[in-house]
Amino acid sequence: MAAVNRDIIHKLQEQILSLQGFKPGNDGTAVDFGFSEIAATFPGKVLPLAAIHEFISTSLEDAAASGGFISALLATLMQKGGLCLWISAQRKIFPPSLVTFGLSPERIIFIDLSAEREVLWATEEALKCESLAAVVTELDEISFAQSRRLQLVIEKSRVTSFIIRKNEDKLSSTLAAARWKISAFPSEAIDGMPGLGFPRWNVELLKVKNGLPGKWHIEYSGGTFKILHETFIETVEIRKAI
Numbered sequence: 295m296a297a298v299n300r301d302i303i304h305k306l307q308e309q310i311l312s313l314q315g316f317k318p319g320n321d322g323t324a325v326d327f328g329f330s331e332i333a334a335t336f337p338g339k340v341l342p343l344a345a346i347h348e349f350i351s352t353s354l355e356d357a358a359a360s361g362g363f364i365s366a367l368l369a370t371l372m373q374k375g376g377l378c379l380w381i382s383a384q385r386k387i388f389p390p391s392l393v394t395f396g397l398s399p400e401r402i403i404f405i406d407l408s409a410e411r412e413v414l415w416a417t418e419e420a421l422k423c424e425s426l427a428a429v430v431t432e433l434d435e436i437s438f439a440q441s442r443r444l445q446l447v448i449e450k451s452r453v454t455s456f457i458i459r460k461n462e463d464k465l466s467s468t469l470a471a472a473r474w475k476i477s478a479f480p481s482e483a484i485d486g487m488p489g490l491g492f493p494r495w496n497v498e499l500l501k502v503k504n505g506l507p508g509k510w511h512i513e514y515s516g517g518t519f520k521i522l523h524e525t526f527i528e529t530v531e532i533r534k535a536i
Contacts, residue, residue, distance in 0.1 A: 327370050329519040335499060335506045336472070343371070344452040345471035346444060350500070351458050354386065357432075359476045359495050361387040362395060364430060364456050366493075366514050369396040371454065376427030379420045381405045383413050385432060394493070396517045414440060421447045421455060428454040434461040441468035473501040479511050494522070 324340045327333065333341050349364065351357040365387075368378055380387065380402050389399040405420075407413050410433055417431045421444060436457060444455060457470070475498040481491035492515035499507045511522040 325371055327367060327519065329510075329512065329521060331521050332497065332499070332508070332510060335502055335508050337504045342471045343454045344448055346441060346448065346455045346457060346469060348468060348470040348473045349456065349458045350465070350473065350475045351460055356475070356477050357386045357458065357460065359478045360458050360474075362391075362493055362514075363474075363476045363495055363497070364458075365392050365395040365397050366519065367456070368402075368428060368430075369517070372397070372401060372427045376425060377401055377403060378428045378430060379403050379405060379416075379426060380430045380432075381407065381413055381416050381420065382432035383407050383410060395514065410434060417455070417457075418444055418447055421453050422451055424451045424453065426451075426453050428456060430456045430458070432458045432460070435459065435466070436468060438467050438469070441470065445469045470501075471503045472499055472505070474498065475500055481513075 324338075325343060327341055330339075333339055336342055349360040351360045372378060378401065383406070385404065385406055389402065389404065392399045392402065405416055407416060413431060413433050414436070417429055420426065420429045436459065448455060459465070477496045477498075479494040479496045481494045484491050492513050494511065494513045496509070497512050498509045499505075501507060513520045513522055
């Protein structure tokens with residue numbers, strides 16, 4: 295009986311996602327980003343593409359962490375070709391740093407505008423371009439109606455949208471497939487050498503459409519994401535204390 299109920303719920307979730315413009319990951323468009331534990335929280339156990347992903351960044355540190363995490367996603371997403379547009383009124387990303395995440399800066403077109411309304415308009419127009427792999431947008435706020443306009447465009451073009459929102463005080467509901475919060479996590483020296491280690495992040499999925507929220511510590515090295523489990527984190531903390 296329990297198995298029957300799970301099957302009914304699963305089919306209902308698929309129908310809801312279809313009505314909302316999301317396609318299942320088994321349609322040949324799924325991309326393996328290398329973090330199966332995180333992907334398992336999404337419907338179909340794959341990170342949804344051709345959808346909106348929100349990243350909440352209320353500080354410069356969080357904005358930098360979000361930019362790095364998104365860049366790592368783009369490196370995998372753009373392996374099969376395509377370009378990306380990065381649109382903002384106050385850009386925080388430093389283009390040469392993208393090489394750290396295996397991403398060629400020349401494949402990113404940066405559009406710097408003077409007003410938020412221009413950023414939203416440019417984002418909507420960019421998402422209409424089917425040849426793009428993704429569009430990254432930095433803005434203060436986006437309303438439900440504005441996200442609906444973007445989602446309707448995405449349903450036709452199948453382009454993925456990453457939106458970095460910087461104003462948490464006016465956090466309205468949107469049609470995003472997921473709402474993320476990325477913050478920096480202390481790195482560990484490589485082979486005992488002084489200096490910074492590989493990038494590490496505290497990754498929180500605050501909301502997942504028809505999925506389960508969660509929290510992980512991740513390291514990005516060798517072009518792949520690595521989940522840092524609690525036992526490993528405790529060992530690192532002990533070493534630092536000593």
